[in-house]
Amino acid sequence: MVVDELTEEAVDRLFHALADATRRDILRRCVRGELSVSRLAEAYPMSFAAVQKHVTVLQRAGLVGKQRRGREQLVRTDPDAVARARRALDELENAWRARVERMSGLLAGEEGADGTAGPDRGTRKGQDR
Amino acid sequence: MVVDELTEEAVDRLFHALADATRRDILRRCVRGELSVSRLAEAYPMSFAAVQKHVTVLQRAGLVGKQRRGREQLVRTDPDAVARARRALDELENAWRARVERMSGLLAGEEGADGTAGPDRGTRKGQDR
DNA sequence: CTCATCTACAACCATTTGGTTGTACGTTAG
DNA sequence: CTAACGTACAACCAAATGGTTGTAGATGAG
Numbered sequence: 001m002v003v004d005e006l007t008e009e010a011v012d013r014l015f016h017a018l019a020d021a022t023r024r025d026i027l028r029r030c031v032r033g034e035l036s037v038s039r040l041a042e043a044y045p046m047s048f049a050a051v052q053k054h055v056t057v058l059q060r061a062g063l064v065g066k067q068r069r070g071r072e073q074l075v076r077t078d079p080d081a082v083a084r085a086r087r088a089l090d091e092l093e094n095a096w097r098a099r100v101e102r103m104s105g106l107l108a109g110e111e112g113a114d115g116t117a118g119p120d121r122g123t124r125k126g127q128d129r
Numbered sequence: 130m131v132v133d134e135l136t137e138e139a140v141d142r143l144f145h146a147l148a149d150a151t152r153r154d155i156l157r158r159c160v161r162g163e164l165s166v167s168r169l170a171e172a173y174p175m176s177f178a179a180v181q182k183h184v185t186v187l188q189r190a191g192l193v194g195k196q197r198r199g200r201e202q203l204v205r206t207d208p209d210a211v212a213r214a215r216r217a218l219d220e221l222e223n224a225w226r227a228r229v230e231r232m233s234g235l236l237a238g239e240e241g242a243d244g245t246a247g248p249d250r251g252t253r254k255g256q257d258r
Numbered sequence: 259c260t261c262a263t264c265t266a267c268a269a270c271c272a273t274t275t276g277g278t279t280g281t282a283c284g285t286t287a288g
Numbered sequence: 289c290t291a292a293c294g295t296a297c298a299a300c301c302a303a304a305t306g307g308t309t310g311t312a313g314a315t316g317a318g
Contacts, residue, residue: 008153028221031228053305070264071265071316073266082218082222096160165294176279182275200285202294
């Protein structure tokens with residue numbers, strides 16, 4: 001189990017990688033892990049090197065991995081990638097839910113609960129994953 | 130209703146806005162909508178103008194809104210903000226699930242798959258800017 | 259072996275980002 | 289009214305982004 005720490009920097013890289021249409025498209029195409037970087041590059045109106053850079057960004061964000069096959073480098077989207085992004089959103093959401101509740105708590109006179117924002121996340125329902 | 134289309138550009142702005150620790154922190158703080166920009170600015174080791182710019186980025190991404198109160202401008206995180214980000218992730222995920230299934234479909238001889246990757250969209254009152 | 263491919267990486271350039279300061283404007287307090 | 293506050297916005301700057309070309313190292317095909 002990936003007790004993925006998800007540091008702030010990791011979240012930065014994650015969202016930054018997702019903030020580009022070309023990179024999102026690469027993610028869509030590489031679920032099956034059958035495309036080499038040069039095959040991929042054929043699909044976009046930019047140079048091979050540019051696509052290579054995009055793949056590097058995705059890789060450093062942990063969204064794809066590469067595997068050698070002969071002289072090609074096959075790119076594969078990490079199946080858990082979206083889960084990680086979703087988790088980052090959950091944590092944001094939890095943080096602000098906790099903030100609201102702490103405020104309400106103060107107003108209601110509750111004090112037993114220390115600032116423990118022990119947000120048991122997962123209370124999200126639509127998780128069809 | 131002009132369904133809040135979530136264009137590629139909108140997704141770019143969304144994820145780009147989320148890809149910065151300061152901006153994510155602003156989101157966390159502004160759920161209650163009680164903080165003015167200058168109050169906010171006190172919390173960070175940067176100038177007022179810098180924070181102002183961050184707020185603008187968040188606003189253009191549809192993540193926060195501003196409301197005047199006297200001479201202050203109160204910043205409030207849009208409660209549905211995370212939902213929209215989550216939806217962007219869902220669409221990414223759906224797109225590649227569809228891709229996998231189309232592949233499997235070909236192999237299995239199934240024909241039901243129509244490449245429709247654009248399912249129902251939640252109807253968020255599309256006001257932006 | 260030789261050649262064509264695929265990849266990696268450096269150097270370079272234009273634009274954007276994230277930050278600064280400075281100035282101007284509207285609003286509230288005295 | 290005047291002064292202080294909160295905001296908006298322009299001008300400027302360093303660094304990062306996203307793209308280019310060019311060069312060089314592996315690997316597979318003939």
